[in-house]
Amino acid sequence: MTARFGAVLAAWVGVLSVDSASADDAEELPAPPHHAILDFDDLDGWTEDDHAAALETFLVTCGDLRDPDWRALCGLAEDHRDDARLFFELFFRPVMVTDGARDNPEGPALFTGYFEPELTGSPEETERFRYPLYQMPDEARDAQPWLSRRDILTTDALADRDLEIAWVDDPVELFFLQIQGSGRIRFPDGRVIRVGYGGANGHEYKSIGQELVRRGTYEAHEVSADTIKNWVRENPEDGEELLFHNPSYVFFREVSEVPADRGPLGALNRSVTPMRTIAVDPEYTPLGAPVWIEKSGRTELNRLMVAQDTGSAIKGAQRADVFVGTGDEAGQEAGTFRDPGRMVVLLPIQRAYALLPDLVQ
Template sequence: MMRRLAAALTLVLGLTPAAWSSDATHTILRWDDLNGWAEDDHGAALDTFLNTCRDMRDPDWAALCRAAKVQTNARAFFELFFRPVMIEDGKRTLFTGYFEPELRGSRYRGGPYQYPLYRLPEEAKDGPWLSRAAIEASGALDGRGLEIAWIDDPVDVFFLQIQGSGRVKLDDGSALRVGYGGKNGHEYRSIGQELVRRGEYEAHQVSAQVIRNWVRRNGEEGRELLQHNPSFVFFREVSKVPWDKGPLGAMNRSITQMRSIAVDPKYVTLGTPVWIEKGGRDPLKRLMIAQDTGSAIKGAQRADIFYGTGTKAGLRAGRIKDGGRMITLMPIQRAYAMAGQI
């Protein structure tokens, strides 16, 4: 019955598969149910929405994008055309943070620059390929001219693969930016959770910096820990993104520091405004735009907050592991349809 209803809604209302999931509940809230809504900078959120709404092909979203371009009151725009909807799948809310790393590298191998960033090989394009451990043990990528750059730290390369994009300052004074180019088809496996399983740390102690330090302290055992994650990410050089803009997200547009989040597109359509109420040591109540995805971002109440570029952003992002709630802003007719009120 739920599948037939989903199909009917898709046909009648033009709902994309990402906007419908039969294992989730949808509850419409009032605007005054959103803690801190009135105090936010809605104009900043609207600017971020405009950066990607032009790429949303569905007619409803295209109409909203046209309306957004002529708005003089951003808060009124969101309140007039959207309704806040709580989407829940029975899992607890989890907010984490991510950032765009800056690495040191060279176009050529030599000296400290021994760890490559690879382009996607042909044989990895059509489905599951070699695991991380198999790639490193077999030398399957050696001598094929797939190297974009050589980096001075293997741990930085690993975390760049998790982040999916980054900037490289080259030894000749120039720089380049790389973006996600594909993967080997293996599911991401958390090495932080593996450290907890081994009894090295308690769950609340694990952060990106803690993992970095452990790997660097433990030599060969540290290298083997990285291989616990079989997923291996390949890159492409991104030359058309201005240096002062954020990296490209899943919508192939620059994402915005502290206004863009990565979500699970099974539950939230990319480009959608999402209100977040993050708890923890550094609480955050803010209207964000869902402009990215991630292999570890699974669930209706799961989001990764983009904290910006560089070391400071990385330190902030690495500390985030907080609860709270996230509320999706949906076009009015869709909101009532999803909540079963039409």
């Protein structure tokens, strides 16, 4: 998905030093996150979940974690495949993390969904396939933020540089591919390549759905990916301008070495798992951590998932994007997700109790 990478550990463990700032500066600092240690009995539906499926997803990425606490748990996880629930209950504690709102520690979460789309494309530009997927140019890595979406698409900044991975026939689907961060491109000869997130131009993501609501075009409950796609296609000139409202631009890299039966690569460079992987804000939730979610809405979910991805629109302690799967059906399902609830991260016991000074403040 997803525009990715980097955790700020100080924010995550609740440490915020004001000694290095003046008193005036300290008043401007955001409140540190609030942590509350829960019991497993506090997790609605915990005993009914498939903990073995969650453990298998945890094992996909736990070997890549470098912190000693997490590496020790990864070794223990291999020995608890026959009793996954016991593994989580023995070695973790549930911790509710919120954005410094101590007066409302049960503040509402927001769950959305994402998927791996499949687009029709070509390895070469043709009359039909005119919209390129670009690799990231070196200067975009060195200068952040770099050119905006408008600048990239209305100038020759990337032309004639052999940065094109493939060409597709629909700029709207390409826009949404950038939001998802990964996907598959099916060529006319039947060959399929896979692309993953290769970087971004450094501009803040702005929601075009929210912009349509701000303009009064739709009510908030009416906005979905299909609604936006249809509006842009029915209003081509205004639609192009609407897409420019989001200055963020995502570049890709080819990752066709990932087997077709596995999910796309997440922020830890490992395949994500449908309905067990979530994208999170790593300032609050460490990548690789198990996370219990309680999502209401049309598709209720009370399930142990694993934080294996990030996204430019995923900001906050109670914010997650659920990976639904690959293809149109998964896309339709993901588009229905915009639901409240709560999320509770499972931390190694020693990490959880290290937060106690924060809890008693």
